[in-house]
Amino acid sequence: MRPRLSRILLSLVVLALCAPAFAQRGEGPLDSAQPKNITPDEIIRRFAAKEKEFKEARENYTYTQSVTVQTLEGDTVDGEFHQVVDITYDDKGRRVENVTFAPQPTLQRIAMSPEDFQDIERLMPFVLTTEEIPDYNITYAGQQQEDELGTYVFDISPKQMEKNRRYFQGRIWVDNQDFQIVKTYGKSVPDIHKGNENLFPKFETYREEVDGHYWFPTYTMADDVLHFKDQDVHIRETVRYENYKRFGSKTRIIYEGKEVPKAPGTGTQPQGQQPPPTPPTPK
Numbered sequence: 686m687r688p689r690l691s692r693i694l695l696s697l698v699v700l701a702l703c704a705p706a707f708a709q710r711g712e713g714p715l716d717s718a719q720p721k722n723i724t725p726d727e728i729i730r731r732f733a734a735k736e737k738e739f740k741e742a743r744e745n746y747t748y749t750q751s752v753t754v755q756t757l758e759g760d761t762v763d764g765e766f767h768q769v770v771d772i773t774y775d776d777k778g779r780r781v782e783n784v785t786f787a788p789q790p791t792l793q794r795i796a797m798s799p800e801d802f803q804d805i806e807r808l809m810p811f812v813l814t815t816e817e818i819p820d821y822n823i824t825y826a827g828q829q830q831e832d833e834l835g836t837y838v839f840d841i842s843p844k845q846m847e848k849n850r851r852y853f854q855g856r857i858w859v860d861n862q863d864f865q866i867v868k869t870y871g872k873s874v875p876d877i878h879k880g881n882e883n884l885f886p887k888f889e890t891y892r893e894e895v896d897g898h899y900w901f902p903t904y905t906m907a908d909d910v911l912h913f914k915d916q917d918v919h920i921r922e923t924v925r926y927e928n929y930k931r932f933g934s935k936t937r938i939i940y941e942g943k944e945v946p947k948a949p950g951t952g953t954q955p956q957g958q959q960p961p962p963t964p965p966t967p968k
Contacts (some may be wrong), residue, residue: 713830720837725825728837729818731864737814739865739899744780744936747773749928750946752805756794757919763797764792774932794918798885801853805924808873809890810902811853813866814840820844826856831868835861846875855887867892883912886922892955895929902926 718727719729749771756764769786790797813821836858843852869890877883877953886907892900905924910917 715827715838716766716830717827718827718830725837725839728825728859728864729839730815732859733815733818733868734815735865736812737816737865739901740812740814741897742900743810744778745774745897746929746934747771747932748901748926748930749785750805750924750934751925753924754792754795754801754920754922755946756792756923764790764794766790766792766797793801794916800851800885804873804885805905807907808851808853809888809924810892811857811866811869811871812928813853813857818870820852828861829856829858834858834867836860836867841871843874852877860900863900865892867900869931878892884913886911888922896931901929 693904706791712950717726730892735961748768751769752767754766755762764927767786767788768784771783771785773781773783820843822842822844824840824841829836839857839859840855841857842854851873852875853869855870857871858865858868859865859869870887872887873885876885886909887903888907890902890905893903895901903926905922907922910919
């Protein structure tokens with residue numbers, strides 16, 4: 686997000702710290718004891734392998750992505766960006782974005798930047814695969830109850846940052862049965878302070894089980910104050926990823942070494958029966 690000062694558009698993207706209560710919503714106490722009958726390194730190896738499968742699987746699902754970004758003055762919304770996009774694929778399997786709803790933005794104090802859209806596509810639904818593990822410091826933090834799930838908790842930070850590449854920094858929760866990431870909380874890095882500011886919000890992303898196999902991102906929330914050099918701007922951002930359906934192509938999806946069958950006559954499978962986590966209610 687870029688701040689707008691008078692009529693001059695400065696490049697930037699936002700962030701401030703989310704309230705601690707927001708980050709802790711739905712969580713039990715953190716038990717920092719080492720896990721039993723398994724090592725943190727083995728947990729990392731197992732969830733990274735599952736994340737690789739998840740990443741490949743999600744590239745074979747169509748879905749609807751809805752983004753809302755608002756600026757607030759006190760409790761009053763004084764600007765908004767809203768966009769709904771259908772994510773599909775062409776006959777060569779390449780991602781296609783079809784914008785189905787995009788009213789004229791009313792944002793006055795900020796504007797969406799290319800990095801914002803990149804984060805919505807890649808970092809808010811954060812994936813940490815086997816190939817990406819060497820790029821990150823991964824520290825075991827403990828075990829924690831997350832809603833109805835038992836999870837292993839890890840803190841993540843990039844070992845070093847290559848130019849023009851974006852990274853995730855924060856915390857992940859890994860289901861202790863499926864060994865898949867079910868929630869992330871953190872931000873994209875690096876922030877840019879020289880020249881045109883480019884700052885990024887902390888966000889919280891929930892996943893939901895789809896087709897009984899994969900935990901796909903369904904809801905992201907950010908509620909932050911952006912500390913620009915010349916002004917502070919309170920923003921609220923929500924992203925919803927909905928209507929997941931298997932893409933009707935010849936592509937096979939492999940899960941634990943076996944092909945996932947399609948539902949008879951549809952090319953898709955019904956969604957899993959676990960309800961999505963209840964999103965935080967904006968104030």
